[in-house]
Every structure is written in structure tokens, then in C-alpha cells.
Amino acid sequence: MSTAPVPPPPSAPFKPGLVARAIAAFSGTPGLAIKIALLALTNGVAVWAGIVLVDRSRWIALAILALATAAIDFIYLVPRSWAVPAKFLVPGTIFLLGFQLVPIIYTIEVAFSNYSTGHISTKAEAIKQIKINSLEAPESGKQYEMAPARDASGNLVLILRQDPGGDVFVGTKKGLTPLPKSAVKVDPSGIPLSAQGYTVIKGAELFTLDVQLRGFTVPTKGDAAIQPQGVRQAVELRPTLRYDAAKNEFVRISDGEVFKDNGKGSFVSASNPKDELEPGWKAFIGFGNFDKLATNPLYRDPFLRVFVWTIVYASLTVFLSFAAGLFIAIALDKKGLRGQKLYRSVLVLPYAMPGFLSLLVWAGLLNDDFGVVNKLLHVHIPWLFDANWARVSVILVSVWLTTPYFFLVSMGALQSIPTELTEAAKVDGGGGWSIFRRVTLPLLLVAVAPLMIASWAFNFNNFGNIYLLTGGGPYSGTSSVAGSTDILISYTYKLAIASGKGSDYGLASTVGIVIFFIVASISGFTFYRSKSLENTR
Amino acid sequence: MQNSLKRMWASLGMLAAFAAVLAAQATAAHKAVTIVIWTDSDRAAAVTKVAGDWAATNGATIKVVTKNFGDIRDNLGTVAAADAPDVITAAHDWTGQLAANGLVQPLYPSAAVKKQFPAYTLNAFSYGTAVKKLYGIPAAVENIGLVVNTKLAKAPKTFAQLESEALAQKKKAHLSFGIAVQQGSGGDAYHMYPFFSGLGGYIFGVNHAGNLDPSDIGVASPTLIKNAGLINKWNKEGLINSKVDGATAQNAFLKGQAAFWITGPWNADTLKKSGLSFKVMQVPAIVKPSVPFLGVQGFMVTKYAETHGVGSAATDLVTNFFASASAQTQLAAANGRPPANSTARSSDPVLAQFSAASKGGVPMPNIPQMNSVWGDLGQAWVKSTKGSGATPAAVAFKTAARAIANKIG
Numbered sequence: 028m029s030t031a032p033v034p035p036p037p038s039a040p041f042k043p044g045l046v047a048r049a050i051a052a053f054s055g056t057p058g059l060a061i062k063i064a065l066l067a068l069t070n071g072v073a074v075w076a077g078i079v080l081v082d083r084s085r086w087i088a089l090a091i092l093a094l095a096t097a098a099i100d101f102i103y104l105v106p107r108s109w110a111v112p113a114k115f116l117v118p119g120t121i122f123l124l125g126f127q128l129v130p131i132i133y134t135i136e137v138a139f140s141n142y143s144t145g146h147i148s149t150k151a152e153a154i155k156q157i158k159i160n161s162l163e164a165p166e167s168g169k170q171y172e173m174a175p176a177r178d179a180s181g182n183l184v185l186i187l188r189q190d191p192g193g194d195v196f197v198g199t200k201k202g203l204t205p206l207p208k209s210a211v212k213v214d215p216s217g218i219p220l221s222a223q224g225y226t227v228i229k230g231a232e233l234f235t236l237d238v239q240l241r242g243f244t245v246p247t248k249g250d251a252a253i254q255p256q257g258v259r260q261a262v263e264l265r266p267t268l269r270y271d272a273a274k275n276e277f278v279r280i281s282d283g284e285v286f287k288d289n290g291k292g293s294f295v296s297a298s299n300p301k302d303e304l305e306p307g308w309k310a311f312i313g314f315g316n317f318d319k320l321a322t323n324p325l326y327r328d329p330f331l332r333v334f335v336w337t338i339v340y341a342s343l344t345v346f347l348s349f350a351a352g353l354f355i356a357i358a359l360d361k362k363g364l365r366g367q368k369l370y371r372s373v374l375v376l377p378y379a380m381p382g383f384l385s386l387l388v389w390a391g392l393l394n395d396d397f398g399v400v401n402k403l404l405h406v407h408i409p410w411l412f413d414a415n416w417a418r419v420s421v422i423l424v425s426v427w428l429t430t431p432y433f434f435l436v437s438m439g440a441l442q443s444i445p446t447e448l449t450e451a452a453k454v455d456g457g458g459g460w461s462i463f464r465r466v467t468l469p470l471l472l473v474a475v476a477p478l479m480i481a482s483w484a485f486n487f488n489n490f491g492n493i494y495l496l497t498g499g500g501p502y503s504g505t506s507s508v509a510g511s512t513d514i515l516i517s518y519t520y521k522l523a524i525a526s527g528k529g530s531d532y533g534l535a536s537t538v539g540i541v542i543f544f545i546v547a548s549i550s551g552f553t554f555y556r557s558k559s560l561e562n563t564r
Numbered sequence: 565m566q567n568s569l570k571r572m573w574a575s576l577g578m579l580a581a582f583a584a585v586l587a588a589q590a591t592a593a594h595k596a597v598t599i600v601i602w603t604d605s606d607r608a609a610a611v612t613k614v615a616g617d618w619a620a621t622n623g624a625t626i627k628v629v630t631k632n633f634g635d636i637r638d639n640l641g642t643v644a645a646a647d648a649p650d651v652i653t654a655a656h657d658w659t660g661q662l663a664a665n666g667l668v669q670p671l672y673p674s675a676a677v678k679k680q681f682p683a684y685t686l687n688a689f690s691y692g693t694a695v696k697k698l699y700g701i702p703a704a705v706e707n708i709g710l711v712v713n714t715k716l717a718k719a720p721k722t723f724a725q726l727e728s729e730a731l732a733q734k735k736k737a738h739l740s741f742g743i744a745v746q747q748g749s750g751g752d753a754y755h756m757y758p759f760f761s762g763l764g765g766y767i768f769g770v771n772h773a774g775n776l777d778p779s780d781i782g783v784a785s786p787t788l789i790k791n792a793g794l795i796n797k798w799n800k801e802g803l804i805n806s807k808v809d810g811a812t813a814q815n816a817f818l819k820g821q822a823a824f825w826i827t828g829p830w831n832a833d834t835l836k837k838s839g840l841s842f843k844v845m846q847v848p849a850i851v852k853p854s855v856p857f858l859g860v861q862g863f864m865v866t867k868y869a870e871t872h873g874v875g876s877a878a879t880d881l882v883t884n885f886f887a888s889a890s891a892q893t894q895l896a897a898a899n900g901r902p903p904a905n906s907t908a909r910s911s912d913p914v915l916a917q918f919s920a921a922s923k924g925g926v927p928m929p930n931i932p933q934m935n936s937v938w939g940d941l942g943q944a945w946v947k948s949t950k951g952s953g954a955t956p957a958a959v960a961f962k963t964a965a966r967a968i969a970n971k972i973g
Contacts, residue, residue: 079646082646083644083645083646144661144664144665144932144935145664145665145932147641147665147666147667148665148666152666152867153666156666156867157666159669159670160663160666160670160692160694160695160697161694161695162670162695163695170672170674170675172674190674190675190676191675216676217674217676230622230623231597231622231623231624233622233876234597234622234623234624234874234876234877235597236876237873237874237875237876237877238873240876241870241875241876255876256671256672256876256879256883257876257877257879257880257883257884258876258877258879258880259674259880259884260672260673260674260883260884262672267694267695268694302693304693304694305663305664305666305693306663306664306665306666325970325971394807394809394812395807396740396805396807396808396951397740397807397812409950409953411749412749412806412807412946412950413953417749497749498749498750500749500750500751500943500946501749501943501946501947502939502940502943502947508939508971524935528664528778528932528933528935528936528972529661529664529932529933529935530935
């Protein structure tokens with residue numbers, strides 16, 4: 028490629044390239060057919076989604092869907108010149124909204140709520156469930172085998188056989204009436220099969236009674252009542268709590284203890300703030316989670332420690348990988364090196380292998396009693412069991428995974444630097460090192476710096492490397508949520524799934540937002556700096 | 565451009581036709597009494613068959629959805645009501661979390677049904693801060709035991725015997741551990757529990773109402789701390805080693821290097837195929853009986869069953885049908901576990917040995933605060949049994965107890 032390209036003779040006929048010919052091939056009827064097929068598919072999916080939305084009464088979502096689908100059809104079918112740019116913008120915009128904006132909005136919404144174990148439903152659902160959970164079998168409460176039946180006038184009644192005992196009754200909404208034992212036939216497990224004067228409901232009709240059975244209670248003594256459970260049993264139950272909708276509070280019937288709505292998604296006892304009714308509900312708590320993160324030492328102290336380590340981890344990984352990648356790229360850049368392609372292919376391998384596999388393999392290699400690394404080196408280093416060695420391991424493995432990337436980009440960037448510049452520097456009497464430092468490196472950084480920032484942001488949130496290699500461990504000190512190699516994102520994950528009483532998605536989303544601002548501001552700042560680097564060129 | 569307008573009408577016609585076809589398909593889904601069951605892949609076939617029998621005699625239909633076992637718990641909290649299951653396969657230790665979230669319904673099986681289950685299995689599925697209620701019907705039970713390679717060692721009668729035999733084999737086979745029990749850098753409180761209970765530790769105490777009390781944490785109980793020196797001794801002589809992970813423990817035993825392996829019925833088939841002569845037993849008592857954690861798996865009715873109008877049908881399926889001896893035998897066999905219903909005995913000799921090793925065992929605490937315990941308790945073992953440089957056990961367990969109390973708050 029050392030000879031200069033010869034310009035084509037002016038008389039040569041115009042020959043369109045492959046891409047142009049391919050586009051031309053699709054611009055007739057085949058193109059239209061493909062367009063219609065794709066649009067039909069889009070519309071079909073929209074109709075299906077519309078039916079699902081109608082089914083769930085999501086009218087706002089349905090309106091948006093209808094408008095969006097109509098807009099897409101209009102843009103692609105109506106031949107107007109102003110619609111042409113929209114044709115290119117619409118698909119990207121839809122994916123941007125769907126995969127970026129919507130998750131961000133959800134994350135923000137969760138960060139300002141108490142969404143966590145015990146607080147996942149709406150208040151109405153929580154009240155309903157508290158009522159169900161508050162039911163208690165009264166002392167000497169009875170259990171019954173049951174068969175729903177209809178009386179002579181077709182009203183729903185329950186044929187009940189007390190268990191144990193075997194006395195039989197008919198239960199109506201008014202109460203319990205004994206029946207003679209001889210009037211009711213039961214099966215071997217005691218469930219009534221037939222009753223004189225009543226038609227026992229059987230077969231498929233039984234399950235269609237669901238709503239009626241649920242509302243059917245046979246009052247017994249005081250506020251206790253017999254309630255059907257399923258279609259074959261009934262139990263005498265009484266509530267232990269009473270809900271006062273006007274005062275928005277529950278009252279414990281036995282001692283009059285009041286449980287008030289604490290405004291944070293729970294009904295809490297007036298005398299003991301630790302005594303709350305389960306379940307609670309998802310509620311807006313303003314800056315409560317941010318406050319917790321900033322002031323509660325249980326969360327704040329590990330957060331700061333993890334934050335510092337995250338910066339160290341991401342920075343060291345990027346700089347060491349870049350240095351190693353550049354070194355190898357320069358070493359292999361020598362012209363006429365034998366087996367150059369082979370070396371390059373082998374060096375790219377760690378990058379080509381799925382990272383998850385490599386990480387799991389590394390976790391095995393680094394085991395200090397059974398791992399290959401210690402056996403080969405004849406040492407006994409606690410790679411994964413000592414806090415500082417674990418940090419070294421995490422960085423080493425990350426560098427191993429990232430170096431090929433920087434090797435590739437450095438190799439490309441090196442080849443784009445004109446040889447005249449280095450030759451001119453040589454003529455000016457520059458040595459190897461000073462040429463590299465003053466000519467090659469600055470030119471290289473123009474191309475590579477933005478990639479380094481991107482890689483830094485990626486490693487800042489490199490969940491897989493930490494989680495698969497050390498799981499964030501080993502743990503030291505009193506915090507067991509944050510281990511010594513945990514970075515912010517893996518710490519967030521642990522907060523989300525295993526903190527206190529189960530999971531705390533609200534707090535985890537809050538940390539997620541904080542991470543976003545950290546990464547955004549540092550990346551923004553460095554991009555700004557690297558732009559000024561470009562200007563010095 | 566005249567042509568394109570014509571084309572446009574043609575294409576709109578095609579679009580309408582295509583959409584109509586799809587719409588017709590979507591509305592074809594009918595609304596009979598259909599019960600949606602979420603279960604794991606091991607049990608999917610058995611659940612389909614057993615629930616299908618029930619559905620056929622009762623005029624209902626069954627839809628079985630296969631999920632990763634752990635996803636059943638996690639997805640139940642986030643699924644849209646329309647896609648939600650009416651019945652789930654569940655582990656008993658999810659009970660607290662699911663009930664605290666208001667996702668599952670209390671069940672009231674008849675006295676005749678309750679009688680067929682060991683009390684602990686029903687207790688394992690019961691939860692309530694105020695009124696304790698039953699939220700699940702047990703189907704299968706599991707626990708770990710000490711597997712002894714009878715060619716390499718005699719079944720130990722005392723812990724001292726186990727210790728000396730394990731150490732003798734360790735020396736003979738040049739191993740770095742005596743008993744193959746899995747931990748790894750992440751820790752494994754479940755597999756270490758027999759040692760923990762044998763030394764007098766417990767997780768949560770029980771309050772006067774008979775509920776687990778999250779403010780009474782026994783991770784550093786006085787008995788355990790008094791006997792913590794034993795852990796330091798085991799660490800020094802290499803009886804247990806926290807660097808042993810699941811794969812290492814299994815390999816060492818199956819290759820005939822380690823004489824003792826602590827594992828559960830999920831490895832019963834592996835053991836049978838290995839051709840080793842082995843016996844499963846409970847770990848001999850240390851200062852207290854070395855009981856294992858008990859796990860119970862079963863079925864729950866979700867709050868969505870009621871929303872879907874199938875609440876009574878789902879309750880009937882779970883409390884009457886899944887509880888029956890014949891259903892339990894099939895369901896448990898599908899997952900390689902002994903059934904929970906005591907009238908449905910498993911005929912498998914290895915599973916029977918595992919069952920025998922459960923004597924006196926403690927069901928894993930089912931309150932949501934247990935989430936705060938696993939990691940710390942596991943780490944206390946990792947730190948105190950990692951060989952040289954290990955933290956003294958008394959310090960490690962006291963630290964863990966403090967951290968757990970902090971998290972629970």
C-alpha cells in the first residue's frame with residue numbers, strides 16, 4: 028500500500044457500489060412489500076397489546092398506544108417530504124423512550140417511596156389483607172365439613188357437619204339450624220353428599236359460586252361467624268381487629284389498642300411504635316431514603332468506604348489495562364514481525380471469551396488451597412480470603428479482561444498516526460522515549476481518551492466482575508452488607524435483596540440515582556477536559 | 565405520486581386484515597375456571613398430572629407455568645394481576661416475606677388433613693406477628709445429613725470419634741480438611757448449621773406467643789461462646805476448612821478421598837450412582853445434639869386467586885387434593901425428596917436415611933428478618949475456619965450477632 032492510488036480515467040462509466048446497488052434493488056415493489064409486512068407486524072402487535080390493555084382497563088396506555096400506532100402508519104405511508112426525516116427518527120426515539128426513559132422514571136418513583144418487603148401493595152389491598160389476617164378461631168371455635176346447597180326456594184345455604192362430632196346443621200346468612208343426623212348422607216371423609224329438603228350443588232357449578240361463597244358468612248356468637256374455606260370446609264372465625272374507615276385506623280377488639288396510619292405506609296400501635304400491622308403499603312416518603320443514606324451510620328459509613336473503593340477500582344483497572352494494552356500494541360507494531368497476526372489473535376482471546384465464563388474460571392484458579400495459581404507459583408496467597416489480596420485479585424482479573432480492548436483500540440490509533448510525524452521528530456534529534464511522550468502519546472490520547480472515559484464508566488458499574496469473582500467479599504468489620512471488594516452497584520444489589528427485614532428497593536433505587544449523578548458528573552468533566560486535549564492538536 | 569396513494573389504500577387494507585386475524589386469536593382465550601400454578605421444572609410434570617386429575621373430576625382447567633424456584637417468590641411481588649398465579653410451589657422459609665407482603669392467603673385444612681402431617685411441617689408454614697396463621701400445605705421435606713464412606717471409616721457414634729477418623733483420613737489422603745462441608749468465600753450457614761446447633765447456637769428465640777422473636781438473636785448465645793474454643797481447635801487441626809466449596813467437597817467424597825461429606829437428598833442420585841458404600845446419619849452431638857436445618861416445600865394460595873374468581877377452587881385444590889397421600893407421593897418423588905404427609909412414606913432407602921438424620925431438626929426460620937442472618941452467620945464460619953490468620957471464633961460470632969441486630973434494627 029506504499030504506492031499512491033491512481034485516479035480512475037475520466038472516461039470510465041459510472042459504476043455504483045455494492046451498497047447503492049442493494050438499496051436500488053429494494054426500492055421497487057420488493058421494498059414496498061417489505062415495508063408493508065413490517066408495518067403490518069407493528070400494527071398486529073399494537074392490536075394485540077390493545078386487547079390486553081382493554082382487558083386490564085388501562086385506558087391512558089391504550090390512548091397512547093393508539094396515537095403512536097396511527098402516527099407510525101401515517102409517517103411511513105403518507106408521501107410527504109417532511110415525513111422523511113421522521114422515518115429515520117421514529118424507531119430510535121421509541122427505543123429511547125422504552126428502554127431508557129421509562130426505567131429512569133420508575134427508578135425515581137421508587138427512590139421516593141418505601142417500596143420494600145411489607146410495603147408492596149396499595150393501601151386498599153393492605154387493609155383488606157390485614158382484615159383477613161386478623162381473623163382468629165375463637166376459643167372452642169368449630170370446624171365443619173361443608174357442602175353448598177340450595178333450599179326449596181333456590182337460595183344458597185351451607186350443609187355443615189361438625190368435625191369432630193358429626194352433628195349436622197344447615198347454615199344460612201341468619202344463623203345455624205340443626206338438622207337430624209339421619210337427614211344428611213356423608214362420604215367417607217365426612218363431606219355431606221345429600222341432605223333431605225336441600226339440593227347439594229355438585230360438579231362444575233360449585234366453582235362458579237366463588238364470589239357468593241366468599242361473601243357467605245353464617246353468624247354464630249358475638250361477631251364470630253362460620254366462613255367457607257374452599258368448597259368442602261368451613262371454619263368458625265372472628266376478627267381480632269376492627270377497621271374504622273372514618274378515623275383511618277384499626278382498633279384491637281380485645282384491649283382497644285389503636286393502630287394509626289403513620290403516613291409512611293403502615294398502621295402502627297399508638298403505645299408501641301415498633302408494633303405495626305402487616306402488610307403495609309407502598310407510600311410516598313419524600314426524601315426519606317436520601318436522608319437515611321446521608322445520616323444513618325449503618326448505611327452512610329459503608330457507602331463512603333464503598334464509594335472510595337469503586338473509584339480506585341475503576342481508575343486502576345482502566346489505567347493498568349490501557350498501559351498494558353498500549354505496551355503490547357507498540358511491541359507488536361514493529362513492521363515485519365513474524366507471526367504478528369497470530370500474536371494479535373491470541374491476545375484478543377480474553378476479550379472474545381464470554382466474561383462470565385472467564386470470571387468463574389478465575390474464581391477457581393485463585394482458590395488458595397486448591398487453585399492452580401498458588402500451586403504453580405508455590406506460594407500460599409489468600410487471593411479471595413484476605414481483604415487486600417481480594418482487591419488485588421479483582422483488579423488483576425479486570426485488567427486481564429479489559430487489556431485486549433485497549434490493545435485493539437491502541438493498535439488502531441497507532442496506525443492512524445502518520446509516520447511523517449515520528450520521522451520528523453527523529454530528524455529533529457528526538458530519542459525513542461521523548462518521541463513517544465511528546466508525539467505519539469498526545470496524538471493517541473485524542474483518539475483513546477473518550478474510550479477510556481467510557482471504559483471507566485463501564486467499570487464503575489461492573490457488577491459481573493465483582494459479583495462472580497468475590498461476591499463482594501471477604502467481609503470485615505461490622506458491616507455485612509458491604510464487603511471489602513463491593514463496588515457501589517453490587518452494594519446496591521445487596522441492599523435491594525438482603526437488608527434488614529427482607530428487601531429494600533426504595534433505598535437501592537436511591538443509591539442508583541446517586542451513582543448516576545457521580546458517573547455523569549465525572550464523565551462529563553473528563554469529556555470536557557479531553558475536548559480541550561483535542562483543541563491543542 | 566398518484567400511484568403511491570393507491571398503494572397506500574391497498575396497504576391499509578392488508579394491515580386491517582392482519583390485525584383482525586391477531587385480534588380474533590387473542591379474544592379466543594375463554595374464561596372458564598382456570599387455575600394457574602407456578603412451579604419449578606423438577607415438579608412441573610408431576611404437578612400437571614396431579615392437578616389435572618383434580619381438574620378432570622371437578623370440571624376445571626389447569627395451567628402450569630414453569631419458573632426457576634427462587635423466581636417464584638421474587639416474581640410474585642411484581643407480576644401484573646392478570647398474569648399472576650393462583651397457586652404456587654413454595655419453600656416454607658418464604659412464608660414470612662410473602663405473608664408480610666400480603667401476597668398469600670391463610671388456609672384452614674380440616675383436622676383430618678392436619679393430622680396427617682408432622683406438627684413441625686405445619687408450623688414451618690405458619691406466620692403472624694399478631695395472629696399466627698397457616699399459609700401453606702407441606703408437600704416434601706429435606707434436610708442435610710452426614711454421609712459416611714463406610715470403606716474409609718466407621719459410622720461414628722460420638723463427635724470425638726468423627727473427629728479422629730476424619731483427621732486420620734485427612735492425613736492418609738493428604739487433604740487440607742477432614743470433613744467435606746461446603747463454605748467457600750461466600751460462606752454457607754445452611755451446611756454449617758449442624759455444627760452451629762451442636763455448639764449451642766440458635767438463630768431466633770421464641771416469644772411467649774410461640775412466634776419467632778427477631779429481637780432474640782442466638783448467633784452468639786452464651787453456650788456457643790463458651791464452646792467457641794472448639795471451633796478454633798477444629799480450624800487449627802483442619803477438621804473443617806472454609807476454603808472448601810460445593811464442588812471441592814463433592815469431588816473429594818466421590819473420588820474416595822474424604823470419608824465424611826455433609827450434604828442433602830438432592831445428591832441422593834449422585835451418591836447411588838457413585839458405587840461407593842455409604843451411610844447417611846446425623847452428625848454426632850457435640851455439646852448439644854447437632855441437628856440440621858429442616859426445609860419444607862409445599863403449596864400456597866395467592867391473593868390473586870380471589871381476584872381471578874377462583875379462590876374457593878384454588879383453596880380446595882391445595883388443602884384437600886395436594887395434601888392427600890397419593891398426590892404427595894407423586895409430587896415428592898418428582899423432586900427426589902421424602903413426602904411431608906406421614907401416611908405417604910417414601911420407599912427410597914437413601915431418602916429414608918436422610919429422613920432419619922432429621923431427628924430433632926429445626927425448621928429454617930420463616931420470618932423475613934432471616935434475610936439478615938444468612939450472610940453474617942456464614943461469614944462468621946468463614947472467618948473462623950479459614951486456616952492460618954483466622955479470626956477467633958468467639959470474636960467472629962459476636963461480630964456477626966451485632967451486625968445482624970443492627971440490620972434488623
